[in-house]
Amino acid sequence: MQAKTFVAVTIAALVAAGAAQARDQITIVGSSTVFPFSTTVAEQFGKRTKFKTPVVESTGSGGGLKLFCAGVGVQHPDITNASRRIKKSEVDKCAKNGVTKITEVKIGYDGIVLANSKAAKPMSITLRQLFLALAKDVPANEDGSKLQPNPYKKWSEVDASLPDRKIEVLGPPPTSGTRDAFVELAMEGGCKTFAALKAMKGADKKKYRAVCRGIREDGAFVEAGENDNLIVQKLSANPKALGIFGFSFLDANADKLQGSKVDGIDPEFESIASGKYPISRSMYFYVKNAHVGTIPGIAEYVKEFTSEKAWGEDGYLVDKGLIPLGDADRKKASAMARKFAPLSM
Numbered sequence: 001m002q003a004k005t006f007v008a009v010t011i012a013a014l015v016a017a018g019a020a021q022a023r024d025q026i027t028i029v030g031s032s033t034v035f036p037f038s039t040t041v042a043e044q045f046g047k048r049t050k051f052k053t054p055v056v057e058s059t060g061s062g063g064g065l066k067l068f069c070a071g072v073g074v075q076h077p078d079i080t081n082a083s084r085r086i087k088k089s090e091v092d093k094c095a096k097n098g099v100t101k102i103t104e105v106k107i108g109y110d111g112i113v114l115a116n117s118k119a120a121k122p123m124s125i126t127l128r129q130l131f132l133a134l135a136k137d138v139p140a141n142e143d144g145s146k147l148q149p150n151p152y153k154k155w156s157e158v159d160a161s162l163p164d165r166k167i168e169v170l171g172p173p174p175t176s177g178t179r180d181a182f183v184e185l186a187m188e189g190g191c192k193t194f195a196a197l198k199a200m201k202g203a204d205k206k207k208y209r210a211v212c213r214g215i216r217e218d219g220a221f222v223e224a225g226e227n228d229n230l231i232v233q234k235l236s237a238n239p240k241a242l243g244i245f246g247f248s249f250l251d252a253n254a255d256k257l258q259g260s261k262v263d264g265i266d267p268e269f270e271s272i273a274s275g276k277y278p279i280s281r282s283m284y285f286y287v288k289n290a291h292v293g294t295i296p297g298i299a300e301y302v303k304e305f306t307s308e309k310a311w312g313e314d315g316y317l318v319d320k321g322l323i324p325l326g327d328a329d330r331k332k333a334s335a336m337a338r339k340f341a342p343l344s345m
Contacts, residue, residue, distance in 0.1 A: 023074040024296050026054035030064025030081030031177050032226045033110055033246035034283050037317050038081050041305045044316065048304070051297035054079075060226045061177025068286060069094035078291045078298055082284045083110065083177030083246065088345050101289035104343040105302070106333050107311060109323040111247040111272035112182050112279040114169075114260040117239040123260035125162065127278060130262070131190025132158045133167050134221055136214035144194030150216045170224040170231045171215075171244040178228075181281040182244055183213040186262075189278060232257065247272060248321025273323045289340050299338075306334040 028038055035058040046053025059067065061082040068080035069090055086104065094102060114130075116123060125133075132138050133152060140148040155162035172179040191212035192198045200208040215221050224231045228245040232253050235243045242260070247267055250259050259267040263278050271277040285305070292298045304310060311317050311324055318324060325333060 025052040026079065026295060026297055026301055027077045028054050028056045028079040028081065028285075029059045029067050029077045030057075030079075030285070031061040031083040031283070032058045032172075032228050033083040033178055033248065034081035034107070034285065036248055036252075036320055037107065037283075037322055038079075038285065038305075040317060040320055041301070041310055044310070045297070045301050045304045049297065049300055051300060054297070054301060058226055060173070060175040061180065062175040063226075065090050065286075068288065069097055069099055071097045072099060072288065072290045076288070078288050078295050079301075080286050082286065083281065084180045085282065085284060086286060086343070086345075091343070091345055099288055099290065101340075101342045103287040103289055103302075103337060103340045105285050105287065105306065105337045106325065106329075107283050107285060107305070107322070108317075108325055109272055110281055110283050111267045111277050111323075112178060112186065112244060112281065113247055113250045113267040114242050114244055114262065115235065115250050115257045116242050116260070117235050118256060118258050120239040121163070122258050123163070123242065124264070125260055126263050127186055127190035128193040129159050129162065129190070131187050131193075131212075134169060134215055135187065135191070135211070136216045137211055139194050139197070143196045144191075145196035147211065150218070150220075153220075165240055167220040168222070168238075168241040169220065169244065170222050170234055170241055172228075173223045173225060176226060178244065178246060182279065183215065185279045185281065187215070188212045246321075247323070251321035269323055286343075287337075287340065289342065292340055299340075302337050302340075306330075306337045 035056060039056045042054040042056050045051065061084055064080035065082060065086060068077050070076050114123065133155065135150055137147045138150050140146040152158050152167060154164060155167055156164040197211060224234065228249045231243040231245055232249060235241055236256050250257055250267065265271050265277045267277055272280045287298065287302060309315055311322065311330065313324055324330065
């Protein structure tokens with residue numbers, strides 16, 4: 001039985017490898033935030049090399065990692081983009097499906113912005129106010145020891161300093177890395193300003209996450225899908241609404257939209273790069289090492305992405321809104337990426 005099992009596994013591996021050889025174009029999935037950067041590199045790569053332009057699809061970070069981890073072979077993507085780091089549970093799922101060697105490439109930084117139309121007044125909001133506006137359950141007393149379903153309909157009900165208009169926020173779905181980062185950095189950041197809720201983290205971590213990362217479902221927060229460009233369009237049509245997306249989309253639409261100050265800090269290149277802006281995060285892409293050398297062009301694509309002309313301080317991705325790593329970090333990340341050093345967690 002053991003011999004038969006070994007033969008079956010070997011044949012399956014050869015079939016997967018043969019299938020991969022049948023494809024001559026890189027396939028990339030994942031984060032909508034990383035999508036513009038990946039697409040730009042793919043276009044440059046297609047123009048400058050003998051290889052076909054990679055196919056890049058925006059599926060969200062979670063959706064991309066699910067597709068990426070499903071297996072090895074032509075039917076599975078070669079690279080996935082992510083606006084958050086891969087989770088240990090996702091690495092384990094990859095391994096279970098035969099995706100055992102993955103290279104992680106940290107490409108730079110991004111800020112999650114709350115933006116609105118330039119036809120409206122700019123917003124200035126704190127993490128605490130943001131939590132009170134968007135959480136499913138909010139404190140009913142000063143320290144947060146008592147909770148109630150979110151009663152706030154207007155921003156001014158959260159705080160008299162905020163606009164006297166309906167709370168209406170367009171944001172990403174749960175499959176999005178932007179959503180993951182927003183609930184962790186913004187919602188949880190505001191939640192921890194309440195003493196009893198902060199103390200809950202040590203006493204009941206499950207309840208703490210449910211309260212601090214729970215988004216209200218009564219219509220004040222509207223899931224607008226993985227297409228950040230669609231949120232931009234809706235904000236232009238509705239000046240009363242706020243939208244949540246990556247800094248690069250604000251940068252690309254600066255003629256129509258304006259970013260809100262968060263804890264007194266503007267969402268700008270310098271404040272995000274320095275970490276002063278409170279809703280900042282790292283961005284990544286992941287390579288399936290089993291496909292390197294089998295699907296044509298993967299090594300060359302990685303080399304293009306990690307070149308100074310692409311992701312350097314004066315690179316073409318900076319023009320698209322990428323906030324680059326520091327010089328030393330870029331040099332180290334490039335070296336690790338080009339030798340396809342396997343991820344270890």
